[in-house]
Amino acid sequence: MLDWQVTAKAIYCDAVEDDVVIMVFADGSVKCTGYSKYGATGNPEAPAILKKKSRILNRRLACEGPQDYRLTNYRDNLLEQEKKISGQ
Numbered sequence: 677m678l679d680w681q682v683t684a685k686a687i688y689c690d691a692v693e694d695d696v697v698i699m700v701f702a703d704g705s706v707k708c709t710g711y712s713k714y715g716a717t718g719n720p721e722a723p724a725i726l727k728k729k730s731r732i733l734n735r736r737l738a739c740e741g742p743q744d745y746r747l748t749n750y751r752d753n754l755l756e757q758e759k760k761i762s763g764q
Contacts, residue, residue, distance in 0.1 A: 685750060692739050698750050706747045714739035718727050 682701050687741045689696045689710050696710030726737045 683754065687746065687750075689746060690716070691725065691744065691746075693733065699746055700751045700754050701723055704751065704755065706742060706751045708744070708747055711739055715741055717746055 684697050685700045686697050692710050692714045696708050699707045730737045
């Protein structure tokens with residue numbers, strides 16, 4: 677059984693070229709601050725920001741949302757560690 681409600685980790689996300697915080701909740705759901713800033717449903721200015729950064733870096737930037745491998749890998753590793761600790 678999980679004895680925590682949420683855990684968070686700050687990372688540098690190369691998909692948006694910015695620091696973001698990944699939050700994993702005890703129910704296994706994941707949120708990312710980058711998604712609210714750069715995602716499709718977040719900031720209406722996000723496409724312009726990413727387009728400008730993309731031009732400067734000469735590569736395409738795009739927020740991949742909640743299904744991004746960075747989020748799911750962190751969540752899966754965290755839940756696996758929790759499972760090992762609890763002996764299940």
